Amino acid sequence: MKKRLLLLALALLLCIGSAVAQTAEKEFALFKRTIAPVMQWGENGIMTVPKATTLGKANFFIGAMGQQAGKIEGLGLYLTSLTLMAGTSDDVEFGYTRRQLIWEDFYFSNLSMDTFHMKARFLNIADYFIPQAAIGVNAVSLVDNKFTSRNDILFNPYLAVTSTIPIFTPKILFSVTAVAETIMNKDQLGKYQFSGGADLNLFNFLYGFAEIQGFDPNSVKSEVLNVGVKLRLGFLSAGLGMFNIALTPGAGGNIIDQYASSLLDLANANYMATVAIDIRLGKKAPAKK
Amino acid sequence: MKKHTIPALVLVLFTILAFTSCDMINNFIASRTRNIAVIQIYNSNKERTNRLQPNDTLFVEVQGLAANGFYKVECLDPDNNPITEMTAQADENGVISPSPLWYDIGFKKEYNSTLGRTVPVLPAPDAQLGLRAFNIRVVSLDPSQGTASMTDFKLPFFVVFSTNLERPQPIVMAGKKVGDEFVLENSFEPGQELWVKVANMTDLPPQVPESTTARVFVVAYKGDAYTEGESILGVAVQQDFTLSQLTATGGVQITANGWSTIPPSAQGKPFSVIVDVNNNGAYDIKKEGTDSYYLDGIDGNMVPGFVVKGPQTVDYIPANIASGGIYHYSYSTWSYDYDYRNQFKIEGLDTRYAWDWQYGGYGVKATWNPYINWGYGSQGVNTASLYYGSYVDVYIIDSQARDGAGKYPEDGAITASSKWNWTKITLPVQYSCYNGCGQQTIWRADGDSNEANGGLKLGNYDVVVDVDRSGTFTKGDIIDDQPQNATSPYTTPRDVSGQDLYGGFSVVSNYTTE
Numbered sequence: 173m174k175k176r177l178l179l180l181a182l183a184l185l186l187c188i189g190s191a192v193a194q195t196a197e198k199e200f201a202l203f204k205r206t207i208a209p210v211m212q213w214g215e216n217g218i219m220t221v222p223k224a225t226t227l228g229k230a231n232f233f234i235g236a237m238g239q240q241a242g243k244i245e246g247l248g249l250y251l252t253s254l255t256l257m258a259g260t261s262d263d264v265e266f267g268y269t270r271r272q273l274i275w276e277d278f279y280f281s282n283l284s285m286d287t288f289h290m291k292a293r294f295l296n297i298a299d300y301f302i303p304q305a306a307i308g309v310n311a312v313s314l315v316d317n318k319f320t321s322r323n324d325i326l327f328n329p330y331l332a333v334t335s336t337i338p339i340f341t342p343k344i345l346f347s348v349t350a351v352a353e354t355i356m357n358k359d360q361l362g363k364y365q366f367s368g369g370a371d372l373n374l375f376n377f378l379y380g381f382a383e384i385q386g387f388d389p390n391s392v393k394s395e396v397l398n399v400g401v402k403l404r405l406g407f408l409s410a411g412l413g414m415f416n417i418a419l420t421p422g423a424g425g426n427i428i429d430q431y432a433s434s435l436l437d438l439a440n441a442n443y444m445a446t447v448a449i450d451i452r453l454g455k456k457a458p459a460k461k
Numbered sequence: 462m463k464k465h466t467i468p469a470l471v472l473v474l475f476t477i478l479a480f481t482s483c484d485m486i487n488n489f490i491a492s493r494t495r496n497i498a499v500i501q502i503y504n505s506n507k508e509r510t511n512r513l514q515p516n517d518t519l520f521v522e523v524q525g526l527a528a529n530g531f532y533k534v535e536c537l538d539p540d541n542n543p544i545t546e547m548t549a550q551a552d553e554n555g556v557i558s559p560s561p562l563w564y565d566i567g568f569k570k571e572y573n574s575t576l577g578r579t580v581p582v583l584p585a586p587d588a589q590l591g592l593r594a595f596n597i598r599v600v601s602l603d604p605s606q607g608t609a610s611m612t613d614f615k616l617p618f619f620v621v622f623s624t625n626l627e628r629p630q631p632i633v634m635a636g637k638k639v640g641d642e643f644v645l646e647n648s649f650e651p652g653q654e655l656w657v658k659v660a661n662m663t664d665l666p667p668q669v670p671e672s673t674t675a676r677v678f679v680v681a682y683k684g685d686a687y688t689e690g691e692s693i694l695g696v697a698v699q700q701d702f703t704l705s706q707l708t709a710t711g712g713v714q715i716t717a718n719g720w721s722t723i724p725p726s727a728q729g730k731p732f733s734v735i736v737d738v739n740n741n742g743a744y745d746i747k748k749e750g751t752d753s754y755y756l757d758g759i760d761g762n763m764v765p766g767f768v769v770k771g772p773q774t775v776d777y778i779p780a781n782i783a784s785g786g787i788y789h790y791s792y793s794t795w796s797y798d799y800d801y802r803n804q805f806k807i808e809g810l811d812t813r814y815a816w817d818w819q820y821g822g823y824g825v826k827a828t829w830n831p832y833i834n835w836g837y838g839s840q841g842v843n844t845a846s847l848y849y850g851s852y853v854d855v856y857i858i859d860s861q862a863r864d865g866a867g868k869y870p871e872d873g874a875i876t877a878s879s880k881w882n883w884t885k886i887t888l889p890v891q892y893s894c895y896n897g898c899g900q901q902t903i904w905r906a907d908g909d910s911n912e913a914n915g916g917l918k919l920g921n922y923d924v925v926v927d928v929d930r931s932g933t934f935t936k937g938d939i940i941d942d943q944p945q946n947a948t949s950p951y952t953t954p955r956d957v958s959g960q961d962l963y964g965g966f967s968v969v970s971n972y973t974t975e
Contacts, residue, residue, distance in 0.1 A: 242614025362590035
């Protein structure tokens, strides 16, 4: 029932029509997992899909995430990400992510990747119901992890729109997000991609998420679904997610029926885990009146 | 303010760690770094980069493996479907050197109803920035390692196809005309038309003397990479075309030098196509002093652009495959000598030292480009992935009975020689030119004559290219049971009367006259 509700909400609120994804969209989802910052799940992002909301002035966030990469000669390898994000104003945040392959005995490998992030919210009329909107960009090097030439940097600009709905009380918040994004190198643009998702915040303690990465309203095939939960205690939070769940819309006369009867394929799914520290020196910006 | 004390202290702590103790952090990281880059990807210019152009070749390097260990390296799409695969042996330092893993990168499979088969196509318009994300997986193949020390890991990678350079490198494609449509093709028959199309090119650079045309060369495939400024030799055809002709949707036909259709003299030979945009008779990669102003384009650098195949046979394709790898261009025949051999000395030191492929060193190489017949088997197009990536299995088997009766029984299992190190070896191959690298070591020599040390072992052998990877002899497989000087149609197997030498090649203590 929970799944049904979640999927219904996704289908309704993202207005995705006969949304679907082909390999190109799955590739975009894989690309996003490779370059996205560790999000403050449920706050400035869902899991890998950014939200229009920001950290707020003088608030900081340090997040770490890891996934098993396998083993070499019996020694385990993990692909880890560490993000430092800073809210420089009420509506702007900057971040840096270090992605590093480490061995199970906590030695580093010298395979690493840097990513830079920026997000600016330009629409914040109200905290609830009325959508907030932000633009952002992730930047990653294409050549040897160097950022010396603009030609060697791949940008991932996006537009995120988020609407937050209190369920009876502001302590229970349901939020939906839709994102349009592309890639850019110098002045050249790639194909537009769409993502979206929903999260539920219960008393600032328990969070639940579901997001769909990459869908194309013009074709019908399976999509990529990520789901997760997070627990938060004060400044510390920890989350567990499952990504790369193939979602095949089922039969039905309308989009709601199709998504309610959709099939989940866990064959290629994997777990991800995150640990995060919030450092709140400022307070959340009030909505502009 | 009081409520901010703890977060402020934490922030101060991180700030101190991050900025005032950089040396300490760096020293700590350095002391805790096992200096292994694990997996790196390269383009065909051997640059470590995530930016490639369609039609380029993706090379992969793997480090941190067991010395001399055997591995499978796969390129997987986001659904974990293999795009391509190779087997490789790490060197004494546990490194698989940069090896071609994915040819014709970026091409997708598309069924062409006119041709009645699947062909690779460029999926995106030339001007669009393209993205490809995939995983590379490395798995140990050596059962003696056991599961405890087994290697099995994968990493996600992405590449983008960018054309927004000062002047991007033209993408040159040899192909056929099907109706009004240009179809990429690497395998031709004599009598067919050769068409050329250039993508990714919107201008011709300044030329001396000034000209409105670029020169297209069809040259004998040289078996190695062209270097910056290298003279274009072995010319079979040269013809001038305007920019609009070269970039036309349907391509342009090669007609000069008796190539209005491909002449019979080209049969069994591989070629490259070079577009010399500044008409200086040399292959220029970039304009001097620039980083991204590319000049000439080529279809067939390190791999043939196309082959003119031998005559089609009924079942398996007899061909010369076993080579010493020391190619040279013969100006008497205007073609390359691919160093096919009947005999290899057990030491193997007179073969080419292959230093840059997945199974380097001295030893027996496989080279079979000139003899491909298209139209058999699956040829790598029936994989689940939407991407085109082709790979074949190669076996060295004990040579079969001389009389030929039942030598390679249809659907019979292909069983590798017990003297060989492998049960089979998987090689990525280029679209229809199955041996894309030109040559690859399939049996490494160790430099001595002691069989107990490994390396080559005395005996008579055939080489089998299992094109459809069925593990059985099937129509379309390529088999070397031929003498080195065999000529088309390659029907008489090697059989040296009185010397007990037969099969595609023999490993001997000393060379004998055949």
